[in-house]
Amino acid sequence: MTTQNEPSQTSKTFSFTPKIEIKALEVLQKYPEDWQASAVMPLLDLAQRQNGGWLSQAAIEYVANRLSMPLIRVYEVASFYTMYNLKPIGEHHIEVCTNLPCWLRGSDQLVQACEDFLGIKSGQTTDDGKFTMSEVECLGACVNAPMMQINDDYYEDLNVDATIKILSKLKAGSKPKTGSQSGRRSCEPATGLTSLLHQKKLLDKQHNKGKG
Numbered sequence: 001m002t003t004q005n006e007p008s009q010t011s012k013t014f015s016f017t018p019k020i021e022i023k024a025l026e027v028l029q030k031y032p033e034d035w036q037a038s039a040v041m042p043l044l045d046l047a048q049r050q051n052g053g054w055l056s057q058a059a060i061e062y063v064a065n066r067l068s069m070p071l072i073r074v075y076e077v078a079s080f081y082t083m084y085n086l087k088p089i090g091e092h093h094i095e096v097c098t099n100l101p102c103w104l105r106g107s108d109q110l111v112q113a114c115e116d117f118l119g120i121k122s123g124q125t126t127d128d129g130k131f132t133m134s135e136v137e138c139l140g141a142c143v144n145a146p147m148m149q150i151n152d153d154y155y156e157d158l159n160v161d162a163t164i165k166i167l168s169k170l171k172a173g174s175k176p177k178t179g180s181q182s183g184r185r186s187c188e189p190a191t192g193l194t195s196l197l198h199q200k201k202l203l204d205k206q207h208n209k210g211k212g
């Protein structure tokens with residue numbers, strides 16, 4: 001296994017591919033000419049996606065040059081947010097939220113389950129390069145706690161069994177169902193609707209009429 005603190009190979013040069021350049025220009029158009037530095041986060045995100053999920057020194061320098069920003073200011077952003085990876089990561093980046101609401105709902109057990117299943121500790125990558133695991137701060141889905149993010153997808157209302165199921169599917173090369181794993185729709189109350197019941201009845205009636 002490798003850790004995210006180990007030195008990694010860094011390619012010496014970086015520039016956006018023509019396809020990514022089109023996206024970068026779309027982002028830059030959203031900001032006034034004198035405020036192009038405001039695009040630093042989306043541009044770092046584009047650079048990371050192009051670079052296989054992590055930001056090399058060359059990629060950070062490229063973004064700094066594009067935005068005429070001092071390198072240190074771009075590096076500060078890249079090193080502050082856990083959404084940016086400064087070392088190569090696995091194909092599946094498991095980010096378990098361990099902030100307070102998720103912790104109160106059992107995130108410790110999820111971390112343990114991931115570590116046991118993958119045979120690595122938080123911050124490490126499996127030898128086959130398939131999985132990297134990290135503990136992160138609130139991902140904004142507290143109402144569905146505990147939860148984890150894997151690449152761009154959220155997996156919510158987790159317990160140990162559901163977590164193992166998700167990891168097993170990924171290991172087998174299939175795509176697990178995203179969102180709530182408890183069966184509730186989105187972040188509706190776990191015990192069913194508690195308000196606007198009258199309106200729901202009307203909507204159901206209209207829906208059934210439309211079907212008939």
Ligand code: FES
Pocket residue numbers: 097098099100101102103137138139140141142143145146147
């Ligand atoms: S605390 Fe886990 S999503 Fe907010």
